[in-house]
Amino acid sequence: MTSLVKDTEPEGRPEIRAVPVRHYGRWVAAALILYVAVWAVYSVAHNERFGWDVMGRYFTADAVLSGIGTTLGLTAIAMVMGVVGGVLLAVMRLSPNPLISGTSWLYIWAFRGTPVLVQILLWGFISALIPRFSIGIPFGPTFADFSANSVITPFVAGCLGLGLNEAAYMAEIVRAGILSVDPGQDEAACALGMSRTKSMRRIVLPQAMRVIIPPTGNETISMLKTSSLVSVIAVADLLYSVQIIYGRTYQTIPLLLLASAWYLVMTSVLTVGQFYLERYFGRGAARRQTMLERLWANLRTARPAGKGTR
Amino acid sequence: MTDAETPEFMVRAENVHKRFGRTEVLRGVDLAVRPGEVMCVIGPSGSGKSTFLRCVNHLEKIDGGRLWVNGRLVGYRERGGRLYELREKDVARQRREIGMVFQRFNLFPHMTALQNVMEAPVQVKGRGRAEAREQARALLERVGLGDKTGSYPAQLSGGQQQRVAIARALAMEPALMLFDEPTSALDPELVGDVLEVMKRLALDGMTMIVVTHEMGFAREVGDSLVFMDDGAVVEEGNPREVLANPSHPRTQDFLSRVL
Numbered sequence: 084m085t086s087l088v089k090d091t092e093p094e095g096r097p098e099i100r101a102v103p104v105r106h107y108g109r110w111v112a113a114a115l116i117l118y119v120a121v122w123a124v125y126s127v128a129h130n131e132r133f134g135w136d137v138m139g140r141y142f143t144a145d146a147v148l149s150g151i152g153t154t155l156g157l158t159a160i161a162m163v164m165g166v167v168g169g170v171l172l173a174v175m176r177l178s179p180n181p182l183i184s185g186t187s188w189l190y191i192w193a194f195r196g197t198p199v200l201v202q203i204l205l206w207g208f209i210s211a212l213i214p215r216f217s218i219g220i221p222f223g224p225t226f227a228d229f230s231a232n233s234v235i236t237p238f239v240a241g242c243l244g245l246g247l248n249e250a251a252y253m254a255e256i257v258r259a260g261i262l263s264v265d266p267g268q269d270e271a272a273c274a275l276g277m278s279r280t281k282s283m284r285r286i287v288l289p290q291a292m293r294v295i296i297p298p299t300g301n302e303t304i305s306m307l308k309t310s311s312l313v314s315v316i317a318v319a320d321l322l323y324s325v326q327i328i329y330g331r332t333y334q335t336i337p338l339l340l341l342a343s344a345w346y347l348v349m350t351s352v353l354t355v356g357q358f359y360l361e362r363y364f365g366r367g368a369a370r371r372q373t374m375l376e377r378l379w380a381n382l383r384t385a386r387p388a389g390k391g392t393r
Numbered sequence: 394m395t396d397a398e399t400p401e402f403m404v405r406a407e408n409v410h411k412r413f414g415r416t417e418v419l420r421g422v423d424l425a426v427r428p429g430e431v432m433c434v435i436g437p438s439g440s441g442k443s444t445f446l447r448c449v450n451h452l453e454k455i456d457g458g459r460l461w462v463n464g465r466l467v468g469y470r471e472r473g474g475r476l477y478e479l480r481e482k483d484v485a486r487q488r489r490e491i492g493m494v495f496q497r498f499n500l501f502p503h504m505t506a507l508q509n510v511m512e513a514p515v516q517v518k519g520r521g522r523a524e525a526r527e528q529a530r531a532l533l534e535r536v537g538l539g540d541k542t543g544s545y546p547a548q549l550s551g552g553q554q555q556r557v558a559i560a561r562a563l564a565m566e567p568a569l570m571l572f573d574e575p576t577s578a579l580d581p582e583l584v585g586d587v588l589e590v591m592k593r594l595a596l597d598g599m600t601m602i603v604v605t606h607e608m609g610f611a612r613e614v615g616d617s618l619v620f621m622d623d624g625a626v627v628e629e630g631n632p633r634e635v636l637a638n639p640s641h642p643r644t645q646d647f648l649s650r651v652l
Contacts, residue, residue, distance in 0.1 A: 265499070267495060267497055267499040268499060268501065270452055270495070270499065271493075271495060271499035271500075271501070271558075272501075273452065273485070273488065274450055274452065274488055274491070274492075274493035274562075275488070275489075275512070275513035275517060275561070275562070275565060276485045276486065276488045276489035276513060276517045276565060277485065277513065277516060277517055278481060278482060278485050279481060281516055281517075285512065285516055286501055289503050290501075290502065290503055364503075
């Protein structure tokens with residue numbers, strides 16, 4: 084220690100020159116992985132049954148593109164329903180009124196406790212349960228009357244099934260976010276004369292967002308894929324569209340791969356969006372980076388030599 | 394004294410009781426603070442001094458006794474000899490005239506210093522943004538942070554954060570300021586700046602109740618000093634006299650350990 088201190092005084096920081104630890108195991112692993120990768124690429128490229136030309140031909144087919152539109156629409160609507168419903172349910176769940184919090188608990192219990200596929204099917208066959216809807220006062224006059232099939236189209240049923248189910252999951256995510264905010268924040272807001280509602284909207288929820296956004300991003304990505312379940316009630320989403328095509332051409336594998344490729348593209352875009360959303364709600368808390376900066380920083384710290392330079 | 398124009402006391406507590414479950418935290422506190430007065434409250438931890446402060450702006454509900462701020466009962470309305478609990482909206486209205494500064498600052502971390510100070514005037518008083526911004530700037534200037542308006546709390550030192558918190562409370566133009574151990578979470582070298590701001594506030598005539606361990610501040614700035622122990626006021630009087638010649642053995646014991 085003493086010699087180090089003495090060295091630093093006249094000619095600045097002394098550099099340590101040492102031979103770094105050699106990681107021979109990594110070279111062996113790298114060679115093995117490369118070997119397997121080359122083999123995989125080779126066999127995929129030379130297997131006729133992958134049908135790469137078929138994939139190329141249908142990649143931007145009208146039916147596929149409109150299926151993508153439906154998938155995105157379903158995901159967006161279901162997530163909006165999920166987030167709005169989730170916030171509502173979470174705030175209800177934390178209400179001091181036992182009736183309100185109980186109602187929220189019951190909703191979450193029912194919608195989280197049954198398979199979403201079953202819920203979608205139930206909404207799809209709702210007309211068997213309730214053939215007609217009417218708007219009016221219960222036990223009183225009726226103002227309007229619809230048949231269930233004209234209101235709850237398969238698309239609407241899909242949205243309801245996915246969105247109402249998602250609300251139950253989002254409620255728990257939002258609740259965890261709200262509970263993660265220091266109670267002192269709400270107290271400070273109250274002490275300034277804010278109402279409970281205003282404190283929730285202006286102070287607590289924006290901070291809860293930091294905790295809510297990452298799992299919500301996961302939920303959105305998951306929803307994009309879960310939305311393919313609506314193919315069971317004949318909603319022409321991405322999966323159902325390719326199913327129709329391969330039902331006709333029997334090119335099952337290439338078209339399923341095509342759908343997978345499109346799902347990957349969409350989830351990748353969402354990942355980027357999630358990063359910037361997290362950055363926005365992390366303001367005041369974390370350093371601002373672009374995605375490439377963070378990628379670069381992660382790569383640097385992942386390198387064993389990088390640790391020494393810190 | 395229910396709705397007097399200029400009440401004799403800014404804060405008056407009569408036999409205030411508070412329980413948390415089975416533990417009695419306040420066992421009959423009687424206190425009075427006149428307008429413009431600075432009252433410092435000292436005492437060992439767990440003596441109920443912070444709880445009392447939180448009762449004054451109804452962050453805690455009292456279980457017994459009466460508490461008035463600015464001539465009005467806190468949290469209740471008395472009509473025909475009966476007490477009625479106030480609605481949330483009315484409690485919020487009462488709190489507008491009481492500023493509070495917390496030990497842990499409790500600044501809003503997602504807002505800049507300026508936004509922190511502007512928030513309540515805009516959201517609660519419905520003041521215009523431009524006007525509120527000007528006022529917030531002036532207040533930050535007053536606590537010596539005119540150059541930090543755009544900083545987020547995480548970018549400020551503890552002392553700076555606490556001064557922003559004071560500015561934030563002042564933005565509501567309160568008649569009374571409550572300080573709950575405002576310097577206890579600060580590094581020693583940052584305490585001075587905060588106390589200086591509080592001292593100037595006192596000189597400007599603000600009515601203040603300060604729960605503190607800063608005996609120097611109590612001696613120099615306080616008009617009265619209250620020693621609390623075990624949920625009750627043990628001794629009360631002129632700060633210089635109490636600190637120099639405590640009359641009660643428990644006060645003597647406490648002061649011998651902190652001074």
